Amino acid sequence: MSSKLRGYDASGAGPSDQPGRRLSTLITPAQLNLTRVFEQDRQRQLNNNGTKAAESSPDQTKGKPRLLLMGQRSIFRSGKSSISSVVFHKLPPNETLFLESTARIQKDAMPSSFMDFQVWDFPGQIDIFENPSFDIDAMFGEIGALIWVIDAQDDYLEAVARLNMTILNLQRYYPNIKIEVFIHKVDGLSDDYKLDIQRDITIRIQDELSDHGIENAPVTFHLTSIYNHSIFEAFSKVIQKLIPQLGILEAMLTNLCRTCRFEKAYLFDVVSKIYIATDNAPADMASYEICSDYIDVIIDITEVYGGWPRSKKYSEALEGPPWNQKLEDQVAANCAESCMVLSDGNRPIVLREVDKYLALVAIMKEDSYDKMPLVNMNVETVVQGLKEFFEITKPK
Numbered sequence: 001m002s003s004k005l006r007g008y009d010a011s012g013a014g015p016s017d018q019p020g021r022r023l024s025t026l027i028t029p030a031q032l033n034l035t036r037v038f039e040q041d042r043q044r045q046l047n048n049n050g051t052k053a054a055e056s057s058p059d060q061t062k063g064k065p066r067l068l069l070m071g072q073r074s075i076f077r078s079g080k081s082s083i084s085s086v087v088f089h090k091l092p093p094n095e096t097l098f099l100e101s102t103a104r105i106q107k108d109a110m111p112s113s114f115m116d117f118q119v120w121d122f123p124g125q126i127d128i129f130e131n132p133s134f135d136i137d138a139m140f141g142e143i144g145a146l147i148w149v150i151d152a153q154d155d156y157l158e159a160v161a162r163l164n165m166t167i168l169n170l171q172r173y174y175p176n177i178k179i180e181v182f183i184h185k186v187d188g189l190s191d192d193y194k195l196d197i198q199r200d201i202t203i204r205i206q207d208e209l210s211d212h213g214i215e216n217a218p219v220t221f222h223l224t225s226i227y228n229h230s231i232f233e234a235f236s237k238v239i240q241k242l243i244p245q246l247g248i249l250e251a252m253l254t255n256l257c258r259t260c261r262f263e264k265a266y267l268f269d270v271v272s273k274i275y276i277a278t279d280n281a282p283a284d285m286a287s288y289e290i291c292s293d294y295i296d297v298i299i300d301i302t303e304v305y306g307g308w309p310r311s312k313k314y315s316e317a318l319e320g321p322p323w324n325q326k327l328e329d330q331v332a333a334n335c336a337e338s339c340m341v342l343s344d345g346n347r348p349i350v351l352r353e354v355d356k357y358l359a360l361v362a363i364m365k366e367d368s369y370d371k372m373p374l375v376n377m378n379v380e381t382v383v384q385g386l387k388e389f390f391e392i393t394k395p396k
C-alpha cells in the first residue's frame with residue numbers, strides 16, 4: 001500500500017504539480033462553478049423556507065438539517081427510538097427490546113457525523129397539530145425531512161390516517177418538506193406480503209391527497225427493519241436528498257468506477273454507515289452490505305491496533321535507514337487506507353478515508369488487483385476532489 005503516488009495525474013499523463021495542494025490556492029473553473037451553483041441553491045432554499053421560520057428557530061439548532069422521527073400514537077410502538085438507537089448509536093438490534101417508551105421529544109445532535117444534523121424523536125402519543133403549545137414554525141422551519149414510521153406487523157390504518165392528516169397540514173405551509181414513510185418491522189414478512197402492504201399504504205395516501213387536490217406531494221416509501229441493512233439503506237436515501245449538489249458527487253464516483261474498473265463505489269459516513277453517495281451503477285444490497293461490514297472490520301482493527309502512541313525511539317527506527325523518510329510520507333494516505341481481497345469471486349475491496357467522518361469504499365473487478373498503483377493514484381485524486389467539494393458546500 002505504500003507509495004509516493006501523490007502528485008501524479010490520475011489520467012496517467014505523468015507527474016503533476018501536486019494537484020490537490022495547488023487547487024487549494026488557485027481557484028479552478030470547476031470550483032468556481034460549484035461555488036456559484038451551491039450559492040444559488042442555498043439562496044433558493046432560504047427563499048422557499050421563508051425568513052419567519054428561520055428567525056424563530058432556536059440558535060443552537062440553526063443551520064443544521066433536522067430529521068424528525070414521527071409515528072402513530074397508541075400503545076403500539078412503531079420503532080422510532082429503536083431506529084435512531086441502532087443507526088446512530090450502534091445499539092445491537094435485539095437490545096431495543098428493552099427500550100422504554102419515549103415520554104418527551106428526544107433531540108439528538110450528531111456532531112461526529114459528516115453533516116452535523118440532528119435527529120428529533122417524537123413520542124408516539126404526541127400530536128403536534130392538536131397541541132397549541134408547539135411552535136410549528138420552529139419545528140418545521142429548518143427541517144431536512146420528516147420520517148414517518150409505520151409498524152407493518154400491526155394494524156396500520158390509524159397510522160396511515162394520521163400520516164394523511166400530517167401531510168395535509170404540512171402541505172399547506174411547507175410544501176417542500178420531504179416526507180419519508182418507513183414501513184417498518186418488515187422482517188419476518190414474506191416478500192409478496194411486504195409489497196402488498198407497500199402498495200396498499202401508497203394507494204391510501206395518494207387517494208387521500210388527490211381527494212384534497214394535492215398531486216405529486218414529495219412522499220417516498222421505504223421497507224425497513226432494524227434486523228438487516230434495509231434501515232441503513234433507507235436512511236442513506238433520506239440523507240442523500242439533503243446533500244447539496246449530490247449529482248456532482250455521483251459523477252465523481254461514476255468516473256472513478258470507470259477509470260479504475262470498480263464494480264461499485266460508496267462514500268460512507270463512517271459512524272452511522274449511511275452511504276451518502278454512490279456511482280450510477282444499479283444499487284444492490286449485497287455490495288452495500290459487504291462494504292458496510294468491511295467498515296466494521298476496519299474500525300474494530302483500528303480500535304485494537306491503530307492510533308497507539310509510538311515512542312520517539314521506535315518512530316525514529318521506523319523513519320531511519322533503509323527508508324529514510326518520515327512515517328507519514330511512507331504511506332499513500334496520511335489518515336488511513338486498506339485493501340483486502342474478498343474470497344468470493346476474487347474481487348478485492350478497497351477502503352480509503354477521506355476525512356475523519358467519511359470513507360470511500362469500492363469493490364473492484366476480478367482481474368484489477370495488479371493495477372493497484374494506478375487505482376491508488378485515481379483514488380487519491382478523487383479524495384482530494386471530495387475534500388474540496390465538502391469545503392465549498394459546508395454550511396456557512
Ligand SMILES: Nc1nc2c(ncn2[C@@H]2O[C@H](COP(=O)(O)OP(=O)(O)OP(=O)(O)O)[C@@H](O)[C@H]2O)c(=O)[nH]1
Pocket residue numbers: 071076077078079080081082083093095096097098099100101102103122123124125184185186187224225226227
Ligand atoms: N421485529 C421488529 N421489531 C422492531 C423493529 N424495530 C423496533 N422493533 C421493536 O419495537 C418495539 C418498540 O420500539 P420503540 O423504538 O421503543 O418504539 P417507539 O416508536 O420509539 O415508541 P414510543 O417511544 O413509545 O413512541 C421494541 O420492542 C423494538 O425491539 C424491527 O425492525 N423489527
